[in-house]
Amino acid sequence: MTVETIASWFRSLQQSITSGLETLDGKAVFRSDVWQRQEGGGGDTRVILDGDILEKGGVNFSHVHGVMPEVIRSESRSAKFFHATGVSIVIHPDNPYVPVIHMNVRYFEMRDEPDGPATDAWFGGGIDLSPAYPQEADVRFFHQTLKEACDRHDPAFYPEFKIWCDEYFTIVHRRQMRGVGGIFFDHLRPEDEADRERLFRFVREIGETFVPVYTEIVNRNRNRAFGERQKQWQYIRRGYYTEFNLVYDRGTHFGLKTNGRIESILMSLPPQAGWYYNFQPEENSEEEQALAFFQPKEWV
Amino acid sequence: MTVETIASWFRSLQQSITSGLETLDGKAVFRSDVWQRQEGGGGDTRVILDGDILEKGGVNFSHVHGVMPEVIRSESRSAKFFHATGVSIVIHPDNPYVPVIHMNVRYFEMRDEPDGPATDAWFGGGIDLSPAYPQEADVRFFHQTLKEACDRHDPAFYPEFKIWCDEYFTIVHRRQMRGVGGIFFDHLRPEDEADRERLFRFVREIGETFVPVYTEIVNRNRNRAFGERQKQWQYIRRGYYTEFNLVYDRGTHFGLKTNGRIESILMSLPPQAGWYYNFQPEENSEEEQALAFFQPKEWV
Numbered sequence: 001m002t003v004e005t006i007a008s009w010f011r012s013l014q015q016s017i018t019s020g021l022e023t024l025d026g027k028a029v030f031r032s033d034v035w036q037r038q039e040g041g042g043g044d045t046r047v048i049l050d051g052d053i054l055e056k057g058g059v060n061f062s063h064v065h066g067v068m069p070e071v072i073r074s075e076s077r078s079a080k081f082f083h084a085t086g087v088s089i090v091i092h093p094d095n096p097y098v099p100v101i102h103m104n105v106r107y108f109e110m111r112d113e114p115d116g117p118a119t120d121a122w123f124g125g126g127i128d129l130s131p132a133y134p135q136e137a138d139v140r141f142f143h144q145t146l147k148e149a150c151d152r153h154d155p156a157f158y159p160e161f162k163i164w165c166d167e168y169f170t171i172v173h174r175r176q177m178r179g180v181g182g183i184f185f186d187h188l189r190p191e192d193e194a195d196r197e198r199l200f201r202f203v204r205e206i207g208e209t210f211v212p213v214y215t216e217i218v219n220r221n222r223n224r225a226f227g228e229r230q231k232q233w234q235y236i237r238r239g240y241y242t243e244f245n246l247v248y249d250r251g252t253h254f255g256l257k258t259n260g261r262i263e264s265i266l267m268s269l270p271p272q273a274g275w276y277y278n279f280q281p282e283e284n285s286e287e288e289q290a291l292a293f294f295q296p297k298e299w300v
Numbered sequence: 301m302t303v304e305t306i307a308s309w310f311r312s313l314q315q316s317i318t319s320g321l322e323t324l325d326g327k328a329v330f331r332s333d334v335w336q337r338q339e340g341g342g343g344d345t346r347v348i349l350d351g352d353i354l355e356k357g358g359v360n361f362s363h364v365h366g367v368m369p370e371v372i373r374s375e376s377r378s379a380k381f382f383h384a385t386g387v388s389i390v391i392h393p394d395n396p397y398v399p400v401i402h403m404n405v406r407y408f409e410m411r412d413e414p415d416g417p418a419t420d421a422w423f424g425g426g427i428d429l430s431p432a433y434p435q436e437a438d439v440r441f442f443h444q445t446l447k448e449a450c451d452r453h454d455p456a457f458y459p460e461f462k463i464w465c466d467e468y469f470t471i472v473h474r475r476q477m478r479g480v481g482g483i484f485f486d487h488l489r490p491e492d493e494a495d496r497e498r499l500f501r502f503v504r505e506i507g508e509t510f511v512p513v514y515t516e517i518v519n520r521n522r523n524r525a526f527g528e529r530q531k532q533w534q535y536i537r538r539g540y541y542t543e544f545n546l547v548y549d550r551g552t553h554f555g556l557k558t559n560g561r562i563e564s565i566l567m568s569l570p571p572q573a574g575w576y577y578n579f580q581p582e583e584n585s586e587e588e589q590a591l592a593f594f595q596p597k598e599w600v
Contacts, residue, residue, distance in 0.1 A: 033578070047577045056577065173556045235572070242573075243566075246546035247556065256473045256547065266543075269575035272535070273542075276571065277347045277356065278333070278563045 001196055003118075006107045007063040007085040009200075011044070013105070013207045014061040014087050018046050020211030021059070021091070024218055025051035030059065035261050040066030041083075045264040053222050055094035058267035061087050068110070069258040079110030079119055086125075087207065088251070090268040091214070096234035097224040099131035099138070100179065100241065101214050102268070104251065105207050107200075123199050124186035125206055126161070128169055129217070130179025132237040133230070133286055134293035138217050139180045143299035145213045146183050146206075153202040158300075161185045166296040171244045176294040178244045233287050235274030242273050301496055303418075306407045307363040307385040309500075311344070313405070313507045314361040314387050318346050320511030321359070321391070324518055327352035330359065335561050340366030341383075345564040353522050355394035358567035361387050368410070369558040379410030379419055386425075387507065388551070390568040391514070396534035397524040399431035399438070400479065400541065401514050402568070404551065405507050423499050424486035425506055426461070428469055429517070430479025432537040433530070433586055434593035438517050439480045443599035445513045446483050446506075453502040458600075461485045466596040471544045476594040478544045533587050535574030542573050 018030045028051030036042040043062030048054050063085035086106030093100065105125035109118045129142050143162070150157035165184035170177050183206075190196035245252050245268055255265035281287035318330045328351030336342040343362030348354050363385035386406030393400065405425035409418045429442050443462070450458035465484035470477050483506075490496035545552050545568055555565035581587035 049577065056575075058577070173562055239569070242542065243546060246543060262473055263578045266575060267577055269539070271576065272572065272574045274572045275356075275566060275569040277349065277358070277567055 001193065001200065003063075003065075003083045003085060003107065003109045006200060007083075009204065010063070010085055010087045010105065010107075010207075011061050013204075014044065014046065014059055017087070017089065017207075017211055018048075018059050020215065021048065021054065021057065024211075024215050025054045027052035028054060033263075035264070037064050037066075037261075039259075040064060043261070043264065045261070045267065047267060051094075053093050053095065053098060053218055055092050056267075056271040057089070057091035058264070059087065059089045060264050060267065062264070066114075079112060081111040081114050081116075083107075083109040083111075088268075089210065092238070092270045093218070095222060095224065096132045096226050096230040097221045098218055099129045099134075099221075100238075100270075101127070101129055101210075101217075103127040103207075103210050105203050107203075121190060121196070122186070123188040123190075123203050125203055126165055126168075126182060126184035127206060127210065127213075128165055128179055128182035128184070130237070130241060131290075131293075132234045133290055134180050135221070136293075138220060139293065140299050142180070142182065142213060142217065145209060147300050149205050149209045150183065150202075152205065153198070157185070157202070158183065163296075169244065170248075171240055172248065174240060174243070176240075176291070177296070178241050178294075180293050180299075181296070232274065232276070233281075233290075235272060236276060236279055238270035238273040239275045242269055245269065301493065301500065303363075303365075303383045303385060303407065303409045306500060307383075309504065310363070310385055310387045310405065310407075310507075311361050313504075314344065314346065314359055317387070317389065317507075317511055318348075318359050320515065321348065321354065321357065324511075324515050325351035325354045328354060333563075335564070337364050337366075337561075339559075340364060343561070343564065345561070345567065347567060351394075353393050353395065353398060353518055355392050356567075356571040357389070357391035358564070359387065359389045360564050360567065362564070366414075379412060381411040381414050381416075383407075383409040383411075388568075389510065392538070392570045393518070395522060395524065396432045396526050396530040397521045398518055399429045399434075399521075400538075400570075401427070401429055401510075401517075403427040403507070403510050405503050407503075421490060421496070422486070423488040423490075423503050425503055426465055426468075426482060426484035427506060427510065427513075428465055428479055428482035428484070430537065430541060431590075431593075432534045433590055434480050435521070436593075438520060439593065440599050442480070442482065442513060442517065445509060447600050449505050449509045450483065450502075452505065453498070457485070457502070458483065463596070469544065470548075471540055472548065474540060474543070476540075476591070477596070478541050478594075480593050480599075481596070532574065532576070533581075533590075535572060536576060536579055538570035538573035539575045542569055545569065 030046040030048045033045045041064035046059045048057045065083040068082045089103045110120040147158040161183035165181045168184045330346040330348045333345045341364035346359045348357045365383040368382045389403045410420040447458040461483035465481045468484045
């Protein structure tokens with residue numbers, strides 16, 4: 001299985017997810033910006049704006065390759081050339097009761113010669129949910145769905161990848177997660193071709209879980225009424241989301257440091273965010289209750 | 301001259317600046333949050349909110365000391381203990397025609413014993429302006445004022461510190477400055493006690509320049525009418541400001557990594573910011589004209 005085969009499937013995933021999200025939204029449609037990377041490869045950034053539900057969302061496909069950038073050389077020391085391909089998604093809904101969602105699936109391949117055999121390769125990815133107002137049933141449903149998807153491939157995956165997600169998506173300086181977690185995995189290195197097929201099947205399953213799991217969670221919450229107070233809390237949580245992405249997220253830093261396409265990398269940032277000095281939720285308010293969800297917890 | 305003498309002057313500077321800004325605003329007043337640092341020292345965070353002009357502003361004094369944190373050990377290798385004191389200011393006005401301003405003045409002292417003599421010491425600081433809609437006359441006035449303040453101490457200061465500021469406050473991934481610059485300086489190490497007095501006089505002069513220079517610039521612009529369009533552009537520029545502070549600013553990273561008081565460190569972030577996918581100003585618009593100001597240029 002070549003990187004082109006994998007990239008081609010990622011591209012088809014982008015298409016099926018944008019279609020699924022357009023159906024879910026019912027009003028807005030994605031526009032596509034196809035871009036080339038001077039040093040090799042390119043991508044297709046698809047953005048949806050001002051939908052019925054989706055205020056700002058991006059579903060990005062990319063397949064870039066060429067000489068290994070200095071900043072990722074440490075990931076696989078000896079290689080001189082690389083391929084990186086994947087799909088990356090962030091959705092910011094307008095309604096504060098509808099969660100933000102993020103998904104990424106990716107594949108890296110290292111080579112000593114531009115067209116030589118792969119000397120190293122791995123899959124990575126994850127999917128995580130960031131509700132401003134978490135509903136326990138939704139959080140359990142989300143984690144249960146991910147666990148079932150993982151379990152169909154390896155019963156060891158969910159417990160490991162769930163903890164990895166809790167740790168990765170922590171806003172260290174706030175001592176809390178940016179949301180309610182999900183799964184995160186990286187450097188899944190196939191041992192042989194059969195193993196590559198097996199890991200690819202797992203990554204495909206995660207990719208295909210996105211539309212049904214998010215559709216269910218959106219539909220459960222899209223008609224809930226909200227006001228100024230809920231918008232303000234959403235802006236605060238979006239501010240924290242921004243802090244995570246700009247201070248800690250490795251993918252964002254990788255993109256900024258490798259001269260990536262800025263508008264595609266920072267499409268993950270919210271349409272509006274706010275920082276209110278020393279905001280403390282009122283005791284026993286919905287907002288205070290939300291905070292308990294942003295600490296690691298078993299959900300299934 | 302001891303670090304206590306310098307810290308005491310910084311505290312009086314905080315007081316005179318908050319008074320000056322309250323007079324300028326005419327409506328809101330600062331509230332004070334005094335805080336202690338568990339490992340030694342503390343500070344006084346003063347915040348103004350929802351003023352006539354000042355939507356969100358902070359004037360922070362701090363004097364912290366103790367065992368040298370790992371993250372700054374590289375700044376002065378051998379020392380085991382440190383004192384850091386300073387005043388840090390960021391003002392976000394509501395009216396998009398009134399510039400954001402930032403100032404910082406600081407003093408560090410390193411010691412081998414907690415109460416031993418200083419083995420190393422330096423002053424640092426700077427003041428820079430970030431208008432969403434730069435007016436050439438204002439930018440020239442701002443730089444001229446800073447140049448005159450510098451020139452009274454050393455004619456070499458302004459040219460050097462102006463370039464340093466242009467470089468430091470660059471949002472590398474956007475290939476532009478966060479504003480129109482000003483001056484920035486660091487590691488000004490006194491050679492002897494007379495030199496310490498001389499550098500301290502310079503730092504005091506910069507601190508005392510803040511209220512008059514900002515008052516003039518605010519008063520020139522505070523009555524200009526604005527609408528949705530100007531607010532949107534302001535949100536975009538504030539988004540860039542946020543990117544700079546969270547991705548590049550050493551002071552912010554220092555604070556986050558040394559377990560500083562989060563609300564004091566992140567008081568610099570704007571009350572509201574926005575990220576609009578691939579926003580491009582219209583040709584010949586006020587917004588497009590603004591962009592030319594965010595590249596290094598001689599202003600005096």
